[in-house]
Amino acid sequence: MSDADGGRRPPAFGLPGDWFDAGEGQALIRRIGALSGPRVLVAVAGAPGSGKSTLAEALVARLQDAVLVPMDGFHLDDRVLSARGLLPRKGAVETFDAEGFAALAARLAQPAAEVVFPLFDRSRELAIAGAGVVAPDHRIVVLEGNYLLLDAAPWRRVRYDLRVLLDVPEAELRRRLAARWQGLGKDTARIEAHLANDLANARRVIAGSSGADVTLVVQ
Template sequence: MRRIRGLEGRRVLVAVAGAPGSGKSTLAAALVARLADAVLVPMDGFHLDDRLLAARGLLARKGAVETFDAEGFAALAGRLAQPGREVVFPLFDRAREIAIAGAGVVEPAHRIVVVEGNYLLLDAAPWNGVRYDLAIALRVPEAELRRRLEARWQGLGKDAGAVRAHLANDLANARRVAEGSRAADLALVVEEAHQPEREA
């Protein structure tokens, strides 16, 4: 927290990146709650619509890197970095599985913008063209991710077959994040449930 508060600039971007189920949304929300001049911008607002994914044969892969509007996200990140301006952004409605345009706003007074998402540090264009003042990565062993993700999908009322399909997709995306991401400024390693450990 001290490190974030110490970032200099009229508008700073903090990335919180990690695999599905790593806890990045929880961490990002907690950071924003403790910073008076911060706002949360989730990457999930750039999910492609299910109709477009179905037409491209990608509906079963929803959540994979190719199912996001990456160029749109990169353009938004460039606008977010400009101090003193209002920036409107889309939010993802999980209950309806759709992105809603213009549902979130960064106010001119927001100095710290916390961006969270799976692919923020991916070492591929256009993701690697986005610059952050501080990048935080969450690293969770695959066995723990599997446990969390199974619980997530079961909690949403999915049957056993649907849970298996979602889990296979999520874990494939988790491996892409683990193998293809750039180094973060700060990594938080979770060896077991609810036991984060800081890594230099």
Template structure:
């Protein structure tokens, strides 16, 4: 069993401390799996990407990223199910397929191929991500990794350490509206889009997720 990690400082120092911890956990053939969860616009993707980049700066192929976003259902399927306007909600992901991939993460006998979400085209690209057998640390990132419902709960046994990002709801609301403004929507339309889907998803994550081994809230 891997030792648990205690974070003793705030968010600003989390990257350095997490990186040091992950480097210290590389041993033998066993991979170390870190899960980074949190609501949309919490900063989890940025933290996960920076962690992987920092680890790979110490050694090529030291770390790899597995984003949950690659398992978005295609827009055509969502439209057929009446879920297109709810894209990003738990039911709009291939959660079972994601879980199967998570189960494989400790297997170093072959490379793991996974889909990656292309935001410019708003779709998941099959076979766009590769985790090679040489990788020691895998950072899994997504909104619902710590949600207190299946199939997310069953995946938790595969994580060695979990981090949950939880900025205040008012901060998340501002960021989520800003996202749509950046995409060119007018203020009223941006607020409507955020209130109709993104903000309910954020509230779901904050209110119905486990706290994780480490909780970061001061950002």
């Protein structure tokens, strides 16, 4: 990917712009492509702001017969969160339908199955049922989300063929997340509130995730 001046522009997840062209990037693509079976599940996990969504999208774009399934479609609705006093903690592990996600992952593991799943609409801050489809000929399913590798029920029940974890220092996460919320027009007070929540969730991911087959360290 090049910018207007013809230079290399790093992708949003902080790895060099040519990361997929050689070395670690090519090794990861080859490793995923070599996974055997009619349907394989690849988990891409990391803290908020780690770049997992961007990495997962880039992988799917470079793999044949691959599809992306984000975890965010299992956000509980704001009305449910309000009733439970959890709206300020939206994005925390307890604000997701974890059992629903685990059930989806079990369905996704079935060979040649068509599976319909929900997608999260960030412009409206809500999940839309039936908005995504995994087709029977999608052999590689890349799932991405904060808590995929969390060593707690029901997350640990989900079986993946490959587990990828992004490791980003908290200072860098803070910088990226502050820029994200600033870009969405939030004022200073709201940015600080969002950062407190995001970084609390990031610490949960960092401390509680386990079982990664590949850990990508991003500075």
